[in-house]
Amino acid sequence: MTRISTAELSGYLLSGRLGRRGCLIARRIPFLIRPASKFQARPHFTKIQDDKSRTPPTPPRVPFRKQQKDQAKTAKVHSEKKKKNANKQTVPGWELTVGIEIHAQLNTARKLFSPAATSFNDMPNSHVALFDVAMPGSQPAFQPETLIPAVRAALALGCTVSRVSRFDRKHYFHWDQPAGYQITQYYEPFAKGGRLELRARDGIAAEEPPDGVTVSIKQVQMEQDTGKTSAQPDEVHWIDFNRAGAPLIEIITEPEIHHPATAAAFVRKVQMLLHAVNACVSGMETGGLRADVNVSVRRSGEETLGTRTEIKNLSSFKAVEDAIIAERDRQIALLEAGGVVEGETRGWSLGSTETRRLRGKEGEVDYRYMPDPDLGPVVVDDALVRHLAETMGTFPDVEIDQLVGNYGLSTKDALSLMLLDNGARVQYFYNVLDALEARLGGTEGSSKQYARLAANWCLHELGKLTELASDLQMTPEGDSGAVPSSELADILAHLHRREITAKIAKELLWRVFRAEITRTGVTQTIDSLGLWFHELTEEEYAALADEAFQPEQHVVKEFVRFREGKAKGYPNGKLMFLVGRMMMGGPTERMDPAVAERVMRTRMEEVYVPAAIAGASEGK
The missing domain is CATH 1.10.10 (Arc Repressor Mutant, subunit A)
Structure with a gap:
């Protein structure tokens, strides 16, 4: 095959221009990138569109989100009876086995193999280095700072960090992976042999033992992320390469989970743990953590595990549980009808009641794993591991025990504080509590009383605001650009002294949220509007x-x-x-x-x- 020039290849990747010669034009590949002049509406995206030259005119465009909602409604109507049975954690006569792979984006300023900045909401394709889009001649350069949060995550999961690890190439082609391979750690990952304990309060299935369960972690490996594909109407896709090359860790469990709720609890606790040790900056709700689940079933008493299927890219805790239940029921129905479960990769959509086939299951041979010839080994000094282990901070289980025991919170409220806003909501709670105690003065037994009041407002009243307007702009330090902790403490201090009513307190919170009283202050606003509570006798x-x-x-x-x-x-x-x-x-x-x-x-x-x-x- 004739070598393609660098100029022609860069035009193909970044601008969508195709040369007049070569196999791409001759074979009319269905996912060709069309010339950029065809789609000027979003010039910062790389856009991919199916070739329509041999198809009749398309019907009027329907927004993609509306298509998803309509599909979900249709599935709900036609599967209502099945959905009633979908909440069962067990099926008599059958045993479920689940293994999980969690992909979490690390908290780093740079990508894994290039100096380009990691970003979440910046202009599409604004942080892309030559290596991120596989420009000919570009070489990977491992960024050592990405190793720090990875090691912290591995230690938090109880893993043993390997002194030497190496990178491998995992070959596959997709438009969001321009190189045709992903750099990962298959043969020699940087951490192995961890475990995570799950208790009843973590939300595991009621069928689990009273003292909880322990899930073994096979290995934790570093790898690069792909670009972000955004589906649009008319089978059009936009690609943002800002995410390409972002540093990930993949956490791989042993197939030891046997209930859907326990699988969801595992993913939830991993997210909470990674936030607690500052290894990750975002969770499932913002796309910073994704889960793949491997599902198999076998009849009770059988020793050999059944054929497994993999469900890719689950983006919420509920999706993890629902998808496992749906796939378990599909496999059982297939086997009871005399069929055979095929090893394949399946997908799950929001609002679905059934998984759908994506492709046949790839194996080690299909991916053609090979050591990456452009990257040397990663050597981790024992002193670094010891230092990171000594500076891990408080783990979630310990902090929840403190919130329940020292502050009198319910287990549910403590867990919610730990999970919300990527772990920032619990720090916000501490900031409000400190300010509230400073205003009211500490007395014996008052801390729990203040804490329950503060927790209620930090969870429920602030939650009502997010239902009506934008987010709370929480910072990792535990403050909010929308409702500063000091102003919420002012409101709660007056409410605790019964100087204002709960109704007035909620009105004041809404005024703070809308930035109507930032200059005058809470107390001055109450005074100027005559909102003081003069109670009846x-x-x-x-x-x-x-x-x-x-x-x-x-x-x-x-x-x-x-x-x-x-x-x-x-x-x-x-x-x-x-x-x-x-x-x-x-x-x-x-x-x-x-x-x-x-x-x-x-x-x-x-x-x-x-x-x-x-x-x-x-x-x-």
């Missing part, structure tokens, strides 16, 4: 309670029956109905719902019920 609360009770005296019968032992439970619904009428009849801005409930309960038990019983006795 006990006598005024009692008068409102009597007023609310008068037209509803018939409900007292339910409370009398409860006191006489004729009712099974206390009629809380009736009580809260009266409290609601009480709140409607008074000045809401001067009323505390908790106090209103206490007063109404007291009046019911000490006044209304005794009066009703006395009236009934006189009637007799």
Whole structure:
């Protein structure tokens, strides 16, 4: 084959220009890059489009996301009955076996084999070195700083770091991998032999042992990422090479997981652990961590594992669990019908109830693994490993124990704080708590009280803001560009002292979020708008309670029956109905719902019920 010139090849890769000669034109490959003049709308993307010269005109364009949503709705309608059974963790008579491969992007400023900067949201194709797009003559240059977060991740997973590791080439062709191969570590990875313990609080399946399970990690290897492909309508694809060459670690487990929920819990805990040791900067929700799962089934009692299939690029914890359940059920149905499970690679889409075939399963021979001739061995000094091991910080399990034991948080809230915003939300919580204690003063037992208040607002009230508008702009140091921790602490301090109501506190939070009170401050805003809470007296609360009770005296019968032992439970619904009428009849801005409930309960038990019983006795 005639050698292609560098100028012609660069025009093909970066601008979409094709020469007039050669096999590319002659064979009319269906994924040719069209000339750049055909698509000027997004000039910073490399665009790939199928050849339409022999096909009839296409129908009107439908946005790609709308296509996905319509497909998901159709699948949901036609598979509703199957979906009801999809939440089962086990199938009688069958055993599920799962192995997981997690790809996590490392927290580094440079790519793995080029000095180009790593980026997430920068202009497409703005951080691309010659080697990233396989320009002829370009050579890989290993960036030593990428090894630091990789070693930290391996140590956090309990792995043994190899003193010497080497890079290999994994051959395959796709438009997001211009070299035709990926550089990885297949034969001699930099870490092996780890383990991760999962407890019940991590969300493992209820069928697991009470003391939890341990998942063995076969190896952790470094490798380069591919470019990012964005699917568009009309079978068009945009390619952004900013991600090409970004440093990854691939975490490979042994096939030891037997329940879908446990697999999802494993991925969730790995993400939390990598964030805790500062090895990764983003999680599944932002594309910085992806999971492939290998699924096989066998009949109970069989010793040999069944044929496995691989489901690629799962991008959420729920997708991990749902995809495993769907593939397990597909394989079981196939075997029960007398069929044979084929080793293949399958895909999963948002909202699906079934996996779909992508291609036949490649093996070692298909990938033609070979040592990379352009890269030397990576030698890790024992002193570096010891230093990194000594500076790992607090692991998630220890921190969760502290949040639950020292601060009185529930396990669910502690886990949520650890997972949100790539681990920054828990640091934000600590910042709010410190500022709140400084404003209120520390007393014995007050820390837990402040902590529960702060955790509730850091999780739930801030979460409501993100449902209505943009993100919270959390920083790794635990502060927010949208709601500074100091201003939230100001609001909570006034709320804790009962100087404002919860309703006013939420309004103030929304004003902070919209940057309406950054100059005046929270306290000055409350003062200028007259939002201070001037609570009713006990006598005024009692008068409102009597007023609310008068037209509803018939409900007292339910409370009398409860006191006489004729009712099974206390009629809380009736009580809260009266409290609601009480709140409607008074000045809401001067009323505390908790106090209103206490007063109404007291009046019911000490006044209304005794009066009703006395009236009934006189009637007799």
